[in-house]
Amino acid sequence: MAYHFDFNFVPDYAGMLAHGIGYTLGLTLLGGTLGTLIGIGGAISRTWNVRPFAGLYRCYVELFRNTPFLVQLFLIFFGLPSLGIKLTEWQAAILAMVLNLGAYSTEIIRAGLQAIPKGLIEASESLAFTRWQTFFYVMLRPALLKVWPALSSQIVITMLGSSVCSQISAEELTFVANFIQSRNFRAFETYFLTTAIYFALAVIIRQALAAIGRYAIARRPQA
Amino acid sequence: MKVSHMFHSLALVGALALGSFASVAQADVLANITKANTIKIAVPQDFPPFGSVGADMKPTGYDIDVANLIAKELGTKVELVPVTSANRIPFLTTGKVDLVISSMGKNPDREKVIDFSAAYAPFFNGVFGPADVKISKPEELAGKTIGVTRGSIEDLELSKIAPSSATIKRFEDNNGTITAYLSGQTQLIATGNVVAAAVNERTKLRSLSVKFLVKNSPCFVGLAKGETALQTKVNDIIQKAKKSGALNEISKRWLHASLPTDL
Amino acid sequence: MMMTFTLWDIIRNLAISGLLTIVLSVAAFVFGGLAGLAVLFARISKIRAINASARLYIEMFQGTPLLMQLFILFFGLSLFGLDLPAWLAAGVGLTLFTSAFLAEIWRGCVESVPRGQWEASTSLAMTYAEQMRHVILPQAMRMAIAPTVGFAVQVVKGTAVTSIIGFAELTKTGSMLSNATYQPFLLYSLVALGYFILCYPLSWYAQRLERKVHAPRTN
Structure with a gap:
């Protein structure tokens, strides 16, 4: 018997799929924003060797970049309660996303800061920029602008990686796919459709981040 | 049915993408x-x-x-x-x-x-939890968090009988469901009576006592x-x-x- | 039927499954590298159709979750009579995933070879193959080593996802043991430690290589 494709289940589960997409986007948005902030903090501490943060950040970055996201997730959700720290699946998923992205963005932004020529900083000091102005306009903004494409790719990779959050019952897109599949047993159609949705999300997020890079970061400071 | 047409063509694309040769x-x-x-x-x-x-x-x-x-x-x-x-x-x-x-x-x-x-x-599947939680029927699950393995009979039954204010957390496998309960991530779980007995036999982390049975399955x-x-x-x-x-x-x-x- | 696990049982079983993780990682990296080379040549080809299909291939694997790729390979292909066991689906999935990422990393290296190098070698009447072999690739390779070693870390970590289709590598074995011993914190900490032991030396080496490449040449 030839396999018959049947996508007729989709309208019945449209609401659930939308919920899963929203959950995945929420994870990405929060994870991306907070992760980037952690990364900025980490990059600053490491570039100027701010004690004790520089050392702490170093350990944190190495730990999170050298272990799988899935294992981090399991440790946070199933492991931490034995130390008395109980997080819901939503909090655990967010925390894992933020910490994971924070570790990568620390290194990405640090590379950007290191690429700023020293002469530029000296020049801005001679122009009587305040320390804050120098830091923001001469260092952080150009650094972010330079590494924005790398940071954007990392955010997309993290979004795609969030598919394993289904393992701790977080109701994101893959969870919904598995849920539908456990009700209608149409495994292939469900996974095919979900993969296509992820692909569309990746394209949309990449475009959105590129737009943010163009308008928010590259924009000249208002006089 | 425009929507259904769309999904048929989507199906066709899927079939072509993988080369719809032969079958199992x-x-x-x-x-x-x-x-x-x-x-x-x-x-x-x-x-x-x-x-x-x-x-x-x-x-x-x-x-x-x-x-x-x-x-x-x-x-x-x-x-x-x-x-x-x-x-x-x-x-x-x-x-x-x-x-x-x-x-x-x-x-x-x-x-x-x-x-x-x-x-x-x-x-026999049912709802299990700590001895001091007083629950004896599905309506009393209101406001509780119940762990269950996705796609199991317990999942399908509980989804039907639990009140809407109950939170059902669905895990990929029994490992996840049981670990989540033992680590306190869910207040109750739905599983088989003999499974609860076996877990009780193996660990003293958190006991499982029967709240009510759902189905002879x-x-x-x-x-x-x-x-x-x-x-x-x-x-x-x-x-x-x-x-x-x-x-x-x-x-x-x-x-x-x-x-x-x-x- | 009480089953007791000593710490030694746990560590021994994790170590055995860690070997599977290593084998899977090496296989995916080697085959993915070879396939990635083919994709790279397609991607920098001047023939539009080849170039475009390589681009599509890369976009598809970089734009979808590895977990979904594995689900489709494992459950999807069976419907067409192509039945892959879990280990093969895991290997093939990771190989395809690796090839797409490596091809893209390497393309960046090839493209960062200054235009002047192409022009100069053209003026020496070199053919495309000669240009590649003697001028472009040697320079690109020098730049490619560090990010390639760095990507190996992603491959090792990627193998964790294959646990979800039932391949009994390190993460899956950790989950199974966690369920048998009811000590999730201990088990997942040990699993994390296992990955760290595998990945940290690679990360460290990649960073060292990177510093070397970017260091100014004095001689």
């Missing part, structure tokens, strides 16, 4: 088993007492004993394939295993996609649709094992009780 050669699974001299059987590895791993990482339990018994009666070797509740039916429908012996209950939705043998084990062997020759054979073996007392031995060994006479 579902000639006669029994003949293939005999030819290969091996039967592939899906068993649980995270669901004591039906299937769990020992220190050598080999699965043992009620379902594994039944799988070995069937293979022995068929006179073939057996290849045990560990599966989870969520993926055992795809394993069968995609031809990755010949039989599913994974404490699986029967319901009309499942009967649309796979066939079942005669029952081989008793199973005995376990059946799952087969791919239309494999009547294999189905007849498996049914014969189960009948024979019931008569000879072999199945009762397995029940006493793992469930500490004789098989109920109405099974």
